[in-house]
Amino acid sequence: MKIKDGLMLREVAGQWVVVPLGDNVIEINGIVTLSASAAILWKELEKGVDSPDSLADVLCAEYAIDRETALADSGEFVKELESKGLLE
């Protein structure tokens, strides 16, 4: 799983925002913002991961949460990205 080309994650004025770089077919009505934890997952997905399990590992390393919660959160995040067409 990997974030589509043509998207840039930026931290600006206290917000993590996703900016389309142009020459892409991603249509977003509004601006996509991410929480701090979602931004961490996004950065992993920019490199490419094999499965949501890898994302759960990252969340567990960063936050004091149990694996079940981490799996649920990362799975939900991936689904949301997929629904918006942001993953390859």
Add this chain to the structure above:
Amino acid sequence: MIQTFQVLIDRMTYHADANRIPLTGSFELTARCNLHCGMCFICNAPEARKSELSAAQWLDIMTQARDEGMLFALLTGGEVFVLDNFWDIYTGAKRLGLYITINSNGTTITPEIADMLVRYPPVRLTITIYGASEEGYRRVTGSGDAYRKMLRGLELLEERGIEYRLRTTLTKDTSVEIGEITKLILSYGQQMSYTNYIMPGVLDNGNDVLSQRLSPEEAAIATKQIHRAIQEYYDEHGRPGVEEYRRFLEKYNADRQIPLDPEQERMHKISLDRRKNTAFYCQAGRSHFWVSYNGRLSICGLSREPSVDLLKTPFRSAFDELGKAVEEIPLCEDCKSCEHRYVCSPCPAKLYGETGRYDQKAEYLCSFAESNLMLRE
């Protein structure tokens, strides 16, 4: 999470203001234009063309601003599509990770330009129109054929599903058919939007700009004509977009209900406190900046001084220098205590343009505010 554009900008602005982050920038890429409107304070001044920056220079400035936190950029002119290097600048700016708005007069939009806008969509394209007939365009811009070109430009955008916003400028010449202009804008499914302030000239471009400025009484008459035209149009065609607007309002209000987190609250308070004690109530020089056609950084398009040369000074230093200069601009005490200040919104840049001083009230603006009040009664 996808937030409405305006709610997100508001929240980011608190943070940007409190931390002096140049969140939004306006880039006046050129003073050249294919039209010759009588109220234009800058277009086609001979000295301007000699000072234009290259694409590399623009992108260097934008990169520095981006690295300091710029997210939103407006590309304006003059008319940006007359530039040979516009697409180099624009696509380069997009690759920096910016949300970009483009201003145009619409007459220069060709099929090729429209195709490029499909491929590289701006977050907003704003088209300013100057009439509703060939005669109207000839009166304002010097070219009757520009009316046909403007319509063709809009047609090309419509065919490709490119979103745009229309607006106009209220002047002596445009006010002749302001009702028709209003209805033309509405016929494209838009809301009427217009600028009604003509500032004194910036460059010597041969225009007697102030001769196009409406008196407060004339502006009030024109405003009534606009309202009448809107009513007539909706009486005839119905009011479009009500359902869409209702959905937008629901989303907007829902987003506004998301409480500020403690850090955002703190930034909001810092931002408000700053504004109470400075002459500028807007974000000019705080989280917004303007770069003129010759690479000089100033706080907004209405205020060309103070300014710093970005070709000689790094962006961060220039922005900080400008910020300090803005804080030293004196407040107009008459305006601060004026009962009409909420109708007038006294802008120090306008005061300076009108009187040569930041702290002196301007009779023209005072009369305008009184006229606006009478209109509301």
